[in-house]
Amino acid sequence: MPTGALRQLMQRKAAQLNLPLGALTNKSPYHSGKDQEDTEAMALFRAGAQIILGRGDRALFWHDCWLPGGLSVPEAAPALASFARLSSITVGQALANNRWVRDIRGGLSAPALAQYLRLWDMVAATSLAPGQQDAVIWCL
Template sequence: MRWLWLQKTDSRRPWTGLPIQVPSKARAFFSKVLVSMVGNGHSTLFWSDNWLQGKSISIIAPSLFSIIPKKIAKIRTVHEALLNNRWIYDIRGGLTVGVLADYFKLWDCLSGFELHPLIEDRHIFSIARDGKYSAKAAYKGLFLGSCAFGHYKRVWKTWAPSKCRFFLWLVAHNRCWTADRLAKRGLNHPSSCPLCDQEPETINHLLVSCVFARIFWYNLLRKFGLDNLAPQPGLTSFLEWWEIASETVQGMVKKGLSSLISLGAWTIWNHRNRCVFDGQTPSLPSILRQADDERRLWELAGAKGLSFLAASLTNG
């Protein structure tokens, strides 16, 4: 997009007249956010640029624009098009009712429009505060209208191996292959939770509502004096519980807790998979031992929050 911006705003560069290879999506985005204020009309494209009432003719008169040859639309400037109404001669193809209606509409829009020979065209990058292109403004513009992911920091900024953070991202978007998702697609699935054998399995049930999971969390957190933060009966959202628990503590304890919750969720998921695919029996001592072994490996790999919790336990 910077190349396109420089081509439009700095004609002194020797390459501005050459065709520039730019990805189609970048070119389309640029054409939507660039607004041209016409002076002499030498650097504004008549058919393609947003210059007439802040819009392009492709928007104002789409039927008429559809019969304009692309080669002409890419090079015809406003100055050339308005000279003796040359734009009329660019019209090719059948004159349908829609085309004729657009023709008269465009004629009305152009009536009274005058060029100013001594004033250069001015181009505005509309999504930037100062109207000038910047990579920062373009990058932000790519995310206009997108939805923010509220749990971004807890999922992606917590110290945990990449595979665990990716798993938590799947949890946040309900993309884990638990029984409820398998059932929706007509695939074989367990009739009840593999760990408690009491309720239908969903990812939130598996991580916080399951009796087995709640006992696991209580024992895992109790080791660090955080058992008061364990999920309580009636809780139905893993991420909501994580958010509430995180807001209860501060500093390094908060970092350690987030890593511990990430580790616990990852351990529950792996234990569940062993029960489903390997035929193992749910075992609380086994899953706690697995979590403890994994925690030590994380500490050795640089999980400072977990190391802080372990040190606090030792000092206490």
């Protein structure tokens, strides 16, 4: 069970979950960006939380940790992410007609192409649950 400051951080971040899950990333307009504390807080939050997809209408495709293993797309495919316009589309929007592919720009390098193919397989294997909201569970 988390103690002290970590428990307070988790409670504070959990209270923010009425915002889109992407509000918890430093790419979000809700992120203050004022100091290192926000970045460290987000790293702790991501280490202790896992996103469980429901409808895919709250988790952000490019920013949130929704992939298997609790990874974000930039963590799973950093070379590919360097070619992507990291938009704020949700996972549900991105999966519809493979819209996420439209965010990729330029000629891909060999590593980015390999990561694209792996990500394609992960996305193709993703199933949404239309009757359920996206959720965050604590892993600590």
